[in-house]
Amino acid sequence: MKNILIIGAGNMGEAMLRGWIKDRSNLNQFYVREPNPSEWLKEMDYKNRLRLNPLYIKCKIDVCVFAIKPQLADQVMIKTKKDLDKDCLVISVIAGKNFKFFASILNESLSVIRVMPNTPVSIEAGVSALIGNKFCTPSQIEWADNFFSILGRTVILEKESLINAITAISGSGPAYIFNLAEILINSGRDLGLSEEISKTIVLQTIVGAGLLATKSEISPSKLRENVTSPNGTTEAALKILMNEKNGWHQIINSAINAAYKRSKLLAKN
Numbered sequence: 001m002k003n004i005l006i007i008g009a010g011n012m013g014e015a016m017l018r019g020w021i022k023d024r025s026n027l028n029q030f031y032v033r034e035p036n037p038s039e040w041l042k043e044m045d046y047k048n049r050l051r052l053n054p055l056y057i058k059c060k061i062d063v064c065v066f067a068i069k070p071q072l073a074d075q076v077m078i079k080t081k082k083d084l085d086k087d088c089l090v091i092s093v094i095a096g097k098n099f100k101f102f103a104s105i106l107n108e109s110l111s112v113i114r115v116m117p118n119t120p121v122s123i124e125a126g127v128s129a130l131i132g133n134k135f136c137t138p139s140q141i142e143w144a145d146n147f148f149s150i151l152g153r154t155v156i157l158e159k160e161s162l163i164n165a166i167t168a169i170s171g172s173g174p175a176y177i178f179n180l181a182e183i184l185i186n187s188g189r190d191l192g193l194s195e196e197i198s199k200t201i202v203l204q205t206i207v208g209a210g211l212l213a214t215k216s217e218i219s220p221s222k223l224r225e226n227v228t229s230p231n232g233t234t235e236a237a238l239k240i241l242m243n244e245k246n247g248w249h250q251i252i253n254s255a256i257n258a259a260y261k262r263s264k265l266l267a268k269n
């Protein structure tokens with residue numbers, strides 16, 4: 001059992017907390033600092049081993065999770081520093097704040113793990129990428145890996161700089177898929193389907209294709225080939241989508257590069 005302090009329970013902080021609280025095997029004690037707690041969070045106070053905005057914390061904090069906006073990180077960390085012993089494990093989901101930043105504000109030799117989750121963690125279907133600094137022990141990494149596995153899949157990175165690639169692909173990724181869903185739903189409506197039917201078939205197609213690709217031994221390329229019969233309807237659409245000159249690979253590559261560059265720039269600033 002660990003004493004876990006969560007700093008910031010907005011969109012991401014609360015999404016993660018919901019998953020951790022739901023997990024019955026999780027015997028950790030959570031302390032949450034959040035200036036504007038949601039109704040759910042207020043209701044959870046004193047239940048399920050969760051204390052909201054405690055005036056002071058008597059016990060030693062084993063793990064501190066920072067889920068605040070990057071622009072607040074300096075001031076909030078300076079305030080939190082006094083609560084963190086030198087053997088506390090710091091976990092940060094703050095985009096763009098690197099190990100150097102934590103070393104400059106907190107105790108320089110603290111173990112820090114940066115995590116880039118995505119919003120499906122709120123339904124335990126997220127993906128989180130983890131990278132630890134040089135002070136992290138293998139058991140701390142293993143613990144954090146298990147902790148985030150409660151919220152979906154995890155991957156462990158080898159270099160801190162790869163966090164920018166993760167941010168561009170899976171961090172921002174749900175928004176790309178939501179936008180694809182919007183476009184497909186509109187296309188369905190243009191073809192005469194009702195909003196409701198179009199939405200149902202689009203969302204279930206995204207879920208079904210994702211599950212099939214995840215559960216199958218076959219690669220996404222092969223799965224795509226398998227549903228493309230010569231001169232069929234899928235081929236007619238894919239000829240346009242996969243066009244060498246102006247197919248969607250180009251627009252997707254430029255979009256991902258834009259997100260990647262932005263992530264690097266935010267980290268620099």
Ligand SMILES: NC(=O)c1ccc[n+]([C@@H]2O[C@H](COP(=O)([O-])OP(=O)(O)OC[C@H]3O[C@@H](n4cnc5c(N)ncnc54)[C@H](OP(=O)(O)O)[C@@H]3O)[C@@H](O)[C@H]2O)c1
Pocket residue numbers: 007008009010011012013033034035036067068069070072076093094095096116117118119171
């Ligand atoms: N959302 C995503 O998809 C996603 C994905 C990966 C990583 N992240 C990272 O997660 C972090 C949080 O993002 P978010 O979308 O959850 O932002 P958010 O909804 O604004 O949540 C941040 C929360 O921190 C609270 N806060 C402000 N000052 C605080 C303090 N002194 N002590 C404790 N809590 C304080 C804010 O309260 P107020 O509302 O009162 O300011 C807010 O509720 C960001 O750094 C982001 O880069 C987000």
